[in-house]
Amino acid sequence: MSKLKINQKISKHILPEWLDKLIINTLDQHFKISINETKVISESIVKLSRYYLENPLGKTPWEEPWCQLAHLCYFLPLNYLRNDSVFKKCQEVNPSFKSFRRLIDFGSGLSPTAWAFKELKELGEISNPNNNLNDNLNGNPHTCEILLMDHSKAPFALLNKMGLKYNQSALSHFNDSDFFKESLVTFSYSLTEFNENHFPPWIDRAENLLFIEPGTQDDGRRLLQLRKTLLAKGYSSLAPCTGDNECPLLLHSNSDWCHDRINIEMPEWYYEIEKFLPMKNSSLTFTYLYLSKTVTRFKNQNQEARIIGDPLYENGKIRQACCRNSDREFLSWLERDLAKKNNTDFFELPERGSLYSLSAVDNFELKGKQSQRELRIKN
Numbered sequence: 101m102s103k104l105k106i107n108q109k110i111s112k113h114i115l116p117e118w119l120d121k122l123i124i125n126t127l128d129q130h131f132k133i134s135i136n137e138t139k140v141i142s143e144s145i146v147k148l149s150r151y152y153l154e155n156p157l158g159k160t161p162w163e164e165p166w167c168q169l170a171h172l173c174y175f176l177p178l179n180y181l182r183n184d185s186v187f188k189k190c191q192e193v194n195p196s197f198k199s200f201r202r203l204i205d206f207g208s209g210l211s212p213t214a215w216a217f218k219e220l221k222e223l224g225e226i227s228n229p230n231n232n233l234n235d236n237l238n239g240n241p242h243t244c245e246i247l248l249m250d251h252s253k254a255p256f257a258l259l260n261k262m263g264l265k266y267n268q269s270a271l272s273h274f275n276d277s278d279f280f281k282e283s284l285v286t287f288s289y290s291l292t293e294f295n296e297n298h299f300p301p302w303i304d305r306a307e308n309l310l311f312i313e314p315g316t317q318d319d320g321r322r323l324l325q326l327r328k329t330l331l332a333k334g335y336s337s338l339a340p341c342t343g344d345n346e347c348p349l350l351l352h353s354n355s356d357w358c359h360d361r362i363n364i365e366m367p368e369w370y371y372e373i374e375k376f377l378p379m380k381n382s383s384l385t386f387t388y389l390y391l392s393k394t395v396t397r398f399k400n401q402n403q404e405a406r407i408i409g410d411p412l413y414e415n416g417k418i419r420q421a422c423c424r425n426s427d428r429e430f431l432s433w434l435e436r437d438l439a440k441k442n443n444t445d446f447f448e449l450p451e452r453g454s455l456y457s458l459s460a461v462d463n464f465e466l467k468g469k470q471s472q473r474e475l476r477i478k479n
């Protein structure tokens with residue numbers, strides 16, 4: 101038999117053509133800048149990235165044209181891809197996820213969240229950015245009310261030019277008893293600008309909450325602490341967690357944090373701009389948390405493990421961090437078992453961020469202690 105080839109499954113997340121065109125048109129019509137003016141655009145991105153680094157809790161300077169330019173050409177498309185991939189994972193654990201009738205995006209900016217939700221709703225249908233999600237709210241399952249909240253007015257002016265139909269939230273709505281029914285409240289890269297003490301006062305009334313934050317150690321561990329607080333308030337964590345158990349990364353480590361990574365494919369113009377940036381993004385990291393008070397998990401949690409790490413190759417053994425309860429666990433395979441059991445010369449390791457079904461495995465063995473447990477897959 102030829103030597104077994106082992107690869108990890110890696111999907112590519114591609115920026116949709118309609119968003120690519122929308123960015124180019126907005127740049128042209130609103131900023132009178134061509135997408136080929138890579139130097140102006142890249143300087144704006146570097147300036148805003150530096151601003152964020154130097155002012156970790158500073159407010160996005162939306163009134164500055166360079167900030168708008170950087171969001172339009174860089175943070176919007178990248179955060180769109182992050183939101184899009186998270187939505188697909190949420191949809192996997194809650195098949196009704198895309199049926200939410202109201203999206204409330206807090207700290208919306210150019211709302212990559214609303215654009216991505218729109219795409220999710222219209223899955224397999226028209227991807228027309230001018231298609232009005234707010235129309236025909238009653239009756240059409242593909243429609244949804246989009247409510248955006250941001251303390252700056254500047255992104256709204258830009259969104260109007262981009263043709264996103266949304267409502268600006270009126271605080272009086274938040275007292276209606278039915279307001280949060282079938283609603284999803286999202287925070288995408290906005291906790292970076294305020295802390296939990298400045299959460300909107302109505303947050304505890306939200307039935308479904310989704311946070312997407314940078315994949316750094318600080319942001320990741322902070323989100324894990326927030327999870328603890330929200331579980332105590334009656335929420336259930338649906339993704340990436342497979343249960344409401346204490347997080348093994350907080351329990352068994354002072355430094356680890358849960359974060360996801362996706363591979364991306366951007367339009368040509370993006371790579372031209374990236375040539376002038378100190379940071380290159382062939383992949384994107386982020387951390388996320390989807391919680392609900394009303395949705396229940398539809399699968400047996402211990403039978404499903406979330407893949408939370410990349411493969412570690414060690415002397416004939418492969419380990420990959422996974423999570424399904426409070427133990428620090430790794431799926432593991434011995435190469436010699438794989439070569440013996442598989443009638444093929446190719447073996448694919450699970451994708452980072454995906455769910456791995458243990459019920460589909462005939463035979464596995466638990467090894468080691470709770471803080472470093474191996475789930476040795478034998479077939």
Ligand SMILES: C[S@@+](CC[C@H](N)C(=O)[O-])C[C@H]1O[C@@H](n2cnc3c(N)ncnc32)[C@H](O)[C@@H]1O
Nearest residue numbers: 160179207208209249250251252288289290293
């Ligand atoms: C880093 S941007 C993220 C924008 C967008 N959600 C995204 O994913 O690209 C953070 C946003 O939060 C907004 N923001 C910060 N503090 C806020 C507050 N207290 N209330 C509402 N919006 C706030 C900022 O104006 C900014 O648009």
